Amino acid sequence: MINIVLADDHELVRDGIKALLEDQKDIVVIDEASNGKEALEVLERTKPDLLIVDIRMPELNGIEVVTEVSKKHKNVKTLVLSMHDSEEYVVQAIQAGADGYLLKGASKDEFLKALTKVASGGKYFTGDVSAIIMNNFVNGNATTTPKKESVTDPFHLTKREKQILSLVLQLKNNKVIAEELQISKRTAEVHRFNLMKKLDVKNIMELSNKAKEYQLI
Amino acid sequence: MINIVLADDHELVRDGIKALLEDQKDIVVIDEASNGKEALEVLERTKPDLLIVDIRMPELNGIEVVTEVSKKHKNVKTLVLSMHDSEEYVVQAIQAGADGYLLKGASKDEFLKALTKVASGGKYFTGDVSAIIMNNFVNGNATTTPKKESVTDPFHLTKREKQILSLVLQLKNNKVIAEELQISKRTAEVHRFNLMKKLDVKNIMELSNKAKEYQLI
DNA sequence: ACAAAACTAAGTATTTTTACTTAATTTAAG
């Protein structure tokens, strides 16, 4: 039996998911939350097998929730739902430790497939995203071989530089980057400068294009 | 008995609405459509009392569907659903002849209230719509006709602004934009500034996110 | 334990962006 908690601020979406799961004998929605903070409270109480969490919610967003779950509820799988097929969102979901990512427009079949895969310990990332993301990682996840790593890291970026690169490609400015990484703005500036130098680019446009060309993120 | 047709490209949302209406004895969902064109076809066949239609759909968007329904199916009430509490969308819905407008985040109570009101010949518009209507009609914006561009261009960007937006989203700086459009750098700067103001964003990151959210480019 | 690499954050300076306004000219709509 798979016990599920739903976290989404739209009641229609929660109802839709419950309706979709109604005839699944081995899957049951045991509780719901309508914001991120409530989601964590509900998790604490009910200890489900799997959390389905919308990426955008009040109080805490889905990424923040998944980050907390990864730290404090290692037995709970997380499946992130999003309206948008956004590469940034996918990257953020993976970085936060999500076990899956799905678009709200997904079919019932795909939805169930994702649920089942994730509940049984696998990963499920929707459609076109999987191929892109599996070639990339930011914090040096040990799931890939060293050979693969050297192919995907031709510029020998450090761990911190990869983090900075990811945030810069999300168009975050130095102030925001500093806040998120809890470093000084001057530190963020220097990492950014070093990054541009390593990649031999002059501006953000060239940086973005090179990142895409070499599939750095 | 109120016969309803649902038009929304997300199965989850359709399922959610059906679940919400399951225990309403006098309301029944008789058919569904997943795009605008299909919605009109289904309407032709089933002649429901009320159409619930998402504002953004493939083939024909919700505004276009409502416009057609107002012309050709005068007995069918229309309730427009939207993710965004957007003044532009509300005005367009009204101008197209919609009987109601509701956010997808509305509560079950509000949803049922809207359905009942609209089905019985009344109007139901969510939130601060009265204020919005007063603001718009007093300022003489009431006479424009609904167009496809209005849904895809809720911010009323000019031709030049769209060009600038496209180039900015390609991360080109003002010097490059000026060269490509053969205008002064100062001109590019002002267009860019006006763009940020229209979209109510503070930086490139917010601009990019909003562009994706509203599918502006 | 030690050395190398990475990270951190300060310094000064130049360039670009953002902010906001004003106003002339061109284009589009009625």
Added chain:
DNA sequence: CTTAAATTAAGTAAAAATACTTAGTTTTGT
């Protein structure tokens, strides 16, 4: 033809990015 809207480009000023360097501290590798 007239008016409104859009486009153009100038002004001043603050903030941020870029450029480059130096140097102390922390982390990692041998």
